[in-house]
Amino acid sequence: xxxxxxxxxxxxxxxxxxxxxxxxxxxxxxxxxxxxxxxxxxxxxxxxxxxxxxxxxxxxxxxxxxxxxxxxxxxxxxxxxxxxxxxxxxxxxxxxxxxxxxxxxxxxxxxxxxxxxxxxxxxxxxxxxxxxxxxxxxxxxxxxxxxxxxxxxxxxxxxxxxxxxxxxxxxxxxxxxxxxxxxxxxxxxxxxxxxxxxxxxxxxxxxxxxxxxxxxxxxxxxxxxxxxxxxxxxxxxxxxxxxxxxxxxxxxxxxxxxxxxxxxxxxxxxxxxxxxxxxxxxxxxxxxxxxxxxxxxxxxxxxxxxxxxxxxxxxxxxxxxxxxxxxxxxxxxxxxxxxxxxxxxxxxxxxxxxxxxxxxxxxxxxxxxxxxxxxxxxx
Amino acid sequence: xxxxxxxxxxxxxxxxxxxxxxxxxxxxxxxxxxxxxxxxxxxxxxxxxxxxxxxxxxxxxxxxxxxxxxxxxxxxxxxxxxxxxxxxxxxxxxxxxxxxxxxxxxxxxxxxxxxxxxxxxxxxxxxxxxxxxxxxxxxxxxxxxxxxxxxxxxxxxxxxxxxxxxxxxxxxxxxxxxxxxxxxxxxxxxxxxxxxxxxxxxxxxxxxxxxxxxxxxxxxxxxxxxxxxxxxxxxxxxxxxxxxxxxxxxxxxxxxxxxxxxxxxxxxxxxxxxxxxxxxxxxxxxxxxxxxxxxxxxxxxxxxxxxxxxxxxxxxxxxxxxxxxxxxxxxxxxxxxxxxxxxxxxx
Numbered sequence: 001x002x003x004x005x006x007x008x009x010x011x012x013x014x015x016x017x018x019x020x021x022x023x024x025x026x027x028x029x030x031x032x033x034x035x036x037x038x039x040x041x042x043x044x045x046x047x048x049x050x051x052x053x054x055x056x057x058x059x060x061x062x063x064x065x066x067x068x069x070x071x072x073x074x075x076x077x078x079x080x081x082x083x084x085x086x087x088x089x090x091x092x093x094x095x096x097x098x099x100x101x102x103x104x105x106x107x108x109x110x111x112x113x114x115x116x117x118x119x120x121x122x123x124x125x126x127x128x129x130x131x132x133x134x135x136x137x138x139x140x141x142x143x144x145x146x147x148x149x150x151x152x153x154x155x156x157x158x159x160x161x162x163x164x165x166x167x168x169x170x171x172x173x174x175x176x177x178x179x180x181x182x183x184x185x186x187x188x189x190x191x192x193x194x195x196x197x198x199x200x201x202x203x204x205x206x207x208x209x210x211x212x213x214x215x216x217x218x219x220x221x222x223x224x225x226x227x228x229x230x231x232x233x234x235x236x237x238x239x240x241x242x243x244x245x246x247x248x249x250x251x252x253x254x255x256x257x258x259x260x261x262x263x264x265x266x267x268x269x270x271x272x273x274x275x276x277x278x279x280x281x282x283x284x285x286x287x288x289x290x291x292x293x294x295x296x297x298x299x300x301x302x303x304x305x306x307x308x309x310x311x312x313x314x315x316x317x318x319x320x321x322x323x324x325x326x327x328x329x330x331x332x333x334x335x336x337x338x339x340x341x342x343x344x345x346x347x348x349x350x351x352x353x354x355x356x357x358x359x360x361x362x363x364x365x366x367x368x369x370x371x372x373x374x375x376x377x378x379x
Numbered sequence: 380x381x382x383x384x385x386x387x388x389x390x391x392x393x394x395x396x397x398x399x400x401x402x403x404x405x406x407x408x409x410x411x412x413x414x415x416x417x418x419x420x421x422x423x424x425x426x427x428x429x430x431x432x433x434x435x436x437x438x439x440x441x442x443x444x445x446x447x448x449x450x451x452x453x454x455x456x457x458x459x460x461x462x463x464x465x466x467x468x469x470x471x472x473x474x475x476x477x478x479x480x481x482x483x484x485x486x487x488x489x490x491x492x493x494x495x496x497x498x499x500x501x502x503x504x505x506x507x508x509x510x511x512x513x514x515x516x517x518x519x520x521x522x523x524x525x526x527x528x529x530x531x532x533x534x535x536x537x538x539x540x541x542x543x544x545x546x547x548x549x550x551x552x553x554x555x556x557x558x559x560x561x562x563x564x565x566x567x568x569x570x571x572x573x574x575x576x577x578x579x580x581x582x583x584x585x586x587x588x589x590x591x592x593x594x595x596x597x598x599x600x601x602x603x604x605x606x607x608x609x610x611x612x613x614x615x616x617x618x619x620x621x622x623x624x625x626x627x628x629x630x631x632x633x634x635x636x637x638x639x640x641x642x643x644x645x646x647x648x649x650x651x652x653x654x655x656x657x658x659x660x661x662x663x664x665x666x667x668x669x670x671x672x673x674x675x676x677x678x679x680x681x682x683x684x685x686x687x688x689x690x691x692x693x694x695x696x697x698x699x700x701x702x703x704x705x706x707x708x709x710x711x712x713x714x715x716x717x718x719x720x721x722x723x724x725x726x
């Protein structure tokens with residue numbers, strides 16, 4: 001079953017999630033396919049399905065929304081041979097029914113929409129990864145596993161019109177709170193210039209109106225590629241780090257008593273992270289928030305998330321070996337006497353004091369997943 | 380018994396050019412990253428002693444942040460400035476993932492080769508453009524380099540708009556490969572608002588701070604304004620799904636500046652949401668009429684195409700929509716979607 005949660009329906013609102021990841025494109029090398037005949041050179045991807053499985057695993061194991069607990073989790077993956085699908089998710093997948101083909105995606109979208117509409121207090125969560133194309137700054141089509149199949153009636157039949165699907169769900173008969181992520185390239189292949197109307201791409205009817213909040217975060221800006229490395233797409237790495245606490249903030253007076261991740265903080269974090277990592281690899285990638293972008297809480301924590309802290313001294317062999325403390329308003333949360341110093345500290349702003357000569361004091365932001373600092377000591 | 384921490388205070392200012400827009404407000408977060416204050420630069424804020432971060436968006440659109448310690452009984456002054464040079468996105472729309480390093484740029488000169496609706500003057504870095512007094516359509520300039528040519532919609536206002544309205548085309552330095560647009564669109568210094576919106580779009584900081592867009596669109600409530608800035612602000616608000624709540628000024632834009640087709644496209648987008656089908660059909664007619672003109676912004680073209688593709692009423696005449704899509708499709712086929720202003724390659 002594509003719904004890997006397989007949990008009996010509970011009363012009250014819940015989060016309904018749809019996660020799709022396509023790495024395998026078998027028709028990209030089929031001489032009978034329009035992909036080959038018209039020169040739309042797409043190869044298979046290395047980690048789109050893995051990234052989707054990581055997002056699904058996070059939903060399954062870590063997602064915490066007391067107002068709308070996870071109620072369904074549809075996962076459709078088409079990995080390439082040897083791709084490392086998340087261990088938590090892999091055993092729950094059906095080898096046939098969990099594939100990301102146009103037929104299955106269309107069927108599951110219909111079921112997903114029905115689940116979402118069961119309670120307007122539900123939360124909608126969608127993540128889609130794969131090859132993507134666009135025909136305007138506002139379009140975003142993710143190519144499914146059977147794109148290019150000569151048996152399909154038109155070229156984009158196996159394309160999911162993510163912007164259109166999102167627009168269809170952004171109407172008043174759907175849950176008021178939604179979050180969408182499209183992790184795909186946004187290039188405009190010349191071969192699609194004649195298909196500006198996107199005939200055939202999977203897209204439900206789009207009624208007028210809108211919901212309270214329904215951001216669609218695109219992993220790349222217009223004309224850009226969305227990059228990946230073996231451990232996943234840059235976007236999914238940043239997204240998961242942000243949701244795990246890199247974009248965390250503490251309790252807000254009068255609104256939320258828990259540590260939590262808000263949409264705007266997540267957007268800032270993911271954009272900065274994706275830009276930095278792509279730049280470090282001599283590429284350009286920046287995210288593009290669109291949809292109905294109003295702030296909402298995406299994740300809550302029972303306590304401040306932990307951060308792995310590593311402190312190093314420069315030079316490393318300074319004598320006498322100094323003591324270091326990490327404190328917040330004189331309350332010491334960690335004390336180190338050996339170097340390099342390693343420990344775990346709850347997220348927050350702290351003062352680090354190295355009791356060397358002269359004394360070295362630094363004010364720092366310590367955020368998940370890890371914090372590392374090299375401290376110059378001595379004169 | 381818990382003893383309350385004693386207080387100190389904080390005064391935040393923007394270093395560099397003082398401006399009424401961008402960098403004019405700031406946010407303070409406490410040592411748990413929670414927002415504890417949001418207000419305008421120069422205000423003295425009283426806070427419990429402790430460690431805080433101060434954040435703002437610079438006039439260029441970049442996000443700035445600084446850690447600051449508030450000491451008991453003391454006032455700490457913080458200046459937020461932009462140390463890094465301003466950067467712009469590459470204007471190339473091609474992927475770099477599989478490309479060899481670009482060859483050295485060719486020497487073919489860049490020239491202005493006609494257009495309509497403007498008067499130009501040479502500048503040290505390119506050209507500046509002023510609008511004709513009586514615009515009847517979006518001004519367009521044709522730029523030629525070697526065997527390549529582009530048409531660029533110019534974000535300039537007629538003098539009758541009552542505010543500054545010039546723009547510039549600045550040559551890229553060094554010049555790129557001949558196949559890449561060799562200029563960027565800039566704005567006269569007195570058009571800080573539209574320049575800031577452009578910067579916010581470039582830095583992706585706009586989604587968390589829409590006050591600038593509101594400022595751009597609010598200007599249209601009065602007689603004086605920057606209609607091209609308002610159109611860009613309006614398109615961005617629509618893109619962020621926030622136009623519905625700020626709809627009143629869009630009619631002013633569409634009716635007061637009929638040459639600016641993006642305003643009519645925005646009005647049609649709002650009319651699409653009308654619960655009454657007669658209102659929606661009126662919106663569709665407005666859109667079909669606009670579909671035969673060249674928009675100012677690439678996003679205006681995108682919005683028009685999306686609206687035509689996804690108009691909700693089955694009664695909407697398919698044939699007319701197809702004609703509209705076909706008309707805009709000719710522009711879309713040659714559009715550089717990475718540009719803010721509409722740039723089309725001349726085939």
